[in-house]
Amino acid sequence: MTRDEEIGLIAELLGLDAENSKFLDENVTRSPIERYSCPDRFADEMKGLFRSKPVAAAQSFELAENNAFLSRLVSGLPVLLTRDADGLAHAFLNVCRHRGAKLVRDEAGCKKRFSCPYHAWTWSNQGELIAVSQESQGFPDLDRSQHSLKELPVYEAYGFVWVIADSSCSDTGEIKKSLAPLSEDLNWLGLADHRIAVEETFEIAANWKTLIEGGIEAYHFRVAHRKTIGPYFPDNLSTYQMLGDNMRSVLPRITLFELRDQPRKTWNIREHANIIYSIFPGTQLLVQQDHVVWVHLEPLAVDRTRVRLATLVPNSAPQTEEMQKHWMRNQAITTTTLEEDFELGEEIQQGFASGANEYLTFGRFEGALHRFNQVLENAMKVPEDA
Template sequence: MNTDIEKLLIKNAKQNVANKTTSLGDIEVRSDTNRYTSQSRFNDELKKVFNSLPTIVAHASEVGELDSYKEVKTTMGSLIVSRDSNNLVRVFRNACRHRGAKLVEGSGCSKLFVCPYHAWSYTTDGALNNIPGHQHCFPNTNKSDNGLIALPSIEMYGFIWVCPSAAENEDIKAHLTGHLAGMNAHLEWLKADELTHFKRFTKVWKGNWKLFSEGGLETYHFAFAHKETIAPFFYNNVAVIDKVDMHYRVVMPTKNLSSEEAQATDDLSLHDYSHTLFMLLPNTALLIQKEHVEFINFRPLCAGETEITITTLIPKSADLNDINQLRHWQKNHDITNTTLNEDWALGESIQSSLESGALPYIQYGKNEWALHAFNEELDALLSV
């Protein structure tokens, strides 16, 4: 996203504020509730969307040190994200090649991954290092053929990505940039490689993953769902919402956009006059605020359950030994979690209604066009 696009977004935000409107679609739409309750559809989404499209599995700072690793739970199972001794990031199946026991839990630093069951060990580049009793018990097992199973992955834009459908000899960077399309420039603008992880909050919520994802694509609910938290800082039902190829950008102007200083020019930073959301299919939301970013990951567990992880990313320059800075970042982390928990709780309420058969369909207004477009995109992916 270059300066001209940022200026245009500021200009469009000012127009929407002046007109007391949000980005509108052409029609109202009814949507079948089955898309949120069907386990069969959910299974198709796992196969054709989550286990096919590129997805972020970690921020680069979470494995920032040489020989550091992190277990990541995904729809593809447990994975190891590892930075080896040569500073190369790899992603492996978290399963010993002997009998499948998990090698790691949590995160840490180690030059070897050692299986807790029979002590088969692997180096951080995935190579099988040692088999206890190799010659006596496994004389026909070749270590070079039994390294950890790697998934196509790349470190890019400050994040670690897995590209499960990339071909064996395919250029992973080209594969990812093709998927991101118009969002590549936006992620360059974000400069997430200049951030580091601060804190994380994870909880399982009783709702379909799409209900939680959709909440970020409209601001119609702010004045009501968030009246005690963030609503006073935003305009009611005002946003600039755009579809960027299969992804979404939502600019939510803050009330300081009406100040004399802001009205005098369009040469302003989105960081200072809005909260901006990048929704990256299939399951990542990046909520960009003045000084930091919230990295939100949705992990579907079944049609009616989703694990949501919120990771607060702050500037690398932050001094957490300074008690005032520590309190500042903790306050931001807490406010975000409190606000988003209001959304997630409403998602649980909706799921309960839909599973009870209370409604034959739900409705999207013209101001909620992006929710319909989001589901149309998913329908297209499932039809392939």
């Protein structure tokens, strides 16, 4: 975010408040509930969105050392992330090329080579097949080069290892291109100099889109979050901008209004607003004053989503027990608030089957939800009906 944008956003929000107005889109819109409840639709989204767009598979510091590795689910696929001896990150399908066993069972560690737990075929952390037990007798004509691990496009930038979970795609340029509109803002956040201080994972019985939608409007704050963060926010005031397919939402706290009497050169948006980057499709960065919460959505089924919350903190912050308690307190506040959203998401999912609604309705100040879904429909190249 440039300094001019920062001032412009604050001025816009102060202006909306002064006029007692909202950031309004043109129309009230609708989103059919099949989009959140139909298993075929879910399969299309996994293929058309999650496996065709870059996903932040890891934070760089999770894979900090040379020869470090991580194994995790990325867009529904088992993925092995490695950093080779030269410090270069790789991503592979974590699937043995002999008879398909899961090659690496450990979630994290440090290894130069990976030996399959089934028959011990072994690969380097650059994906080459380097050993086959009893090869000369059993596989006399084996072309090892044809049995490298299946590699995925990977690009390390802005503090994350980005992966496209599609082994038929070999173009790292696609990742760069997708992230280009976010580049200015991601540089502004400086997450390459951050590490994970606290993390938690939840499994929520709700469609992934409901969880994204719950994070990009302030209409619900004073109601759903009345016992937690609601009182710190003005009623239903927010703004958003598109950065390519991604969205930057700005949800001011009431302290923002104090800036009216202060010179513009002192204005700092992180002190007075929650900024949420929704990196299309399923990553959100919740920017707080002194840290950023990385929310990774891993859709498991049409009605089930794994959510990983990780508090990213600057490496420059003292690594003391006291600071760790501070980060844990902050993560607990985020978690408590998000649990209110998760509960609503699960209840919404249960209601889909009831037949009460054929569609969800988005008001003019919920335009961000429509915009997100529009981008989604365009990305999947199906006619837009919302």
